[in-house]
Amino acid sequence: MTHRHPRRLVLSTAALAAGAALLAGCTGQPTEDADPTARTDRVGSVAPALEQYDAEQVQALWDDESLSARDRGLVTIAVHVASGSTDDLGFYVDKALDDGAGPAEVSEAITHLGFYAGWPNAVAAVDPIAAVYESRGIDASELPETDPELLDQDAEAESARETDVQDQHGDTSQRLVDATDQTVFDDLWLRPGLEPRDRSLITVVALVATSQADQIPYHLGRAMDNGLTAEEVDPLMEHLAYFTGWPKVFTAMPVVTETLESR
Numbered sequence: 001m002t003h004r005h006p007r008r009l010v011l012s013t014a015a016l017a018a019g020a021a022l023l024a025g026c027t028g029q030p031t032e033d034a035d036p037t038a039r040t041d042r043v044g045s046v047a048p049a050l051e052q053y054d055a056e057q058v059q060a061l062w063d064d065e066s067l068s069a070r071d072r073g074l075v076t077i078a079v080h081v082a083s084g085s086t087d088d089l090g091f092y093v094d095k096a097l098d099d100g101a102g103p104a105e106v107s108e109a110i111t112h113l114g115f116y117a118g119w120p121n122a123v124a125a126v127d128p129i130a131a132v133y134e135s136r137g138i139d140a141s142e143l144p145e146t147d148p149e150l151l152d153q154d155a156e157a158e159s160a161r162e163t164d165v166q167d168q169h170g171d172t173s174q175r176l177v178d179a180t181d182q183t184v185f186d187d188l189w190l191r192p193g194l195e196p197r198d199r200s201l202i203t204v205v206a207l208v209a210t211s212q213a214d215q216i217p218y219h220l221g222r223a224m225d226n227g228l229t230a231e232e233v234d235p236l237m238e239h240l241a242y243f244t245g246w247p248k249v250f251t252a253m254p255v256v257t258e259t260l261e262s263r
Contacts, residue, residue: 036090036131058242067235070100071201074109075236078202079243081110081125082117082209090128094136103133103142108193109202111144115184116206144193151190158185197227201236204228208252209244216252220259230260 044051062069073096080089093106106129114122133139162181170177189199200223207215224230233256241249 036128036135037094039088039091061235061239061242064235067232067239068100070096071198071232072239073097073099073101074105074198074202075205075239076243077106077109078113078117078205079209079240081113081121082206083244084121084124086124086128089125090132093129093132097132097136103136103138104144104193105198107143108191109198111191112188112194112199112202113206115188116203117210144191148192150187151192151196153186153190161185195226197223200226201228204236205240205244208240208248211248211251213252213255216255217259220256221263224259224263230263233260 043054062072067075073092076092077089077096080086080092096106097103110122110125110129113125162185165177165180189196200219203219204216204223207213207219220228220233237249237253237256
C-alpha cells in the first residue's frame with residue numbers, strides 16, 4: 001500500500017541551493033572554491049603525527065572491505081553534515097561518487113539529513129556539494145524527483161510507531177506528532193531515491209555524531225530490519241570513532257550493544 005498525504009513537505013535541491021545562496025550573500029562567503037575536491041596538504045607542517053595516522057590508520061579504514069567503500073562514503077558525508085563541518089565535504093562527496101554512490105543518492109542523503117541533523121546543517125552542505133556536481137557535469141536530470149511515487153509502507157509497524165509517539169508526546173505537541181507522522185514517516189522515509197537500509201544507516205550515523213543515544217535503539221533496530229548486518233555494525237563503529245571522535249562512539253556503545261544483544 002502506497003501512502004501519500006496532502007500536507008507534504010519536500011526539501012528540493014533547488015530550495016536548498018536558494019537557501020545556501022541567501023546565506024552566502026548575507027555573510028559575504030565566497031560561493032566558488034578553486035578546487036572543491038581538495039584537502040589541505042599542510043597537515044604535516046602542523047601535526048606530523050596526525051598526518052601519519054591519517055596515512056596509515058585512516059587509509060586502512062577505506063581499504064577494509066568489511067564495510068564497503070560506498071557505505072563508508074555515505075557514512076562520512078553524514079558525519080560531516082551532522083557535525084556542521086563542510087571544509088572537507090567536497091573531497092568526501094567526490095570520493096563517494098568514485099566509490100559507487102550515485103548523485104541522486106547523495107542528494108537524497110542531504111535531504112534526509114535535513115530532518116535528522118537539522119536544516120542549517122543540510123543547507124550548509126549545499127555549496128560544497130554543488131561545486132563537486134558542477135565539476136563533474138552533474139545536472140538536475142541526475143537528481144531525484146521532488147514528488148516521486150513513494151515506496152510501500154509496513155502498515156502494522158507504522159501503526160505501532162504512530163501509537164507509541166502519540167501516547168508519549170501527543171499531549172505536549174500534537175503538531176510535532178502530526179509532522180512526524182505525515183512528513184517524516186509517511187513521506188521522507190518512503191522516497192525511493194535512497195534505499196531504506198541506507199536511510200537507516202545515515203540516520204544512525206547522525207545520531208551517533210550528535211550524541212543522541214536515546215534515539216539509537218529504534219533506528220539501529222530499523223536499520224537491521226532494513227538490511228544492515230551485525231557484522232557491518234562492527235566496522236561502522238570503528239569508522240565513526242575516527243570521523244566523529246572516540247567519546248561520541250563510546251557514548252553510543254552501550255545502547256548499540258543492547259540493541260545487538262536483543263536481536
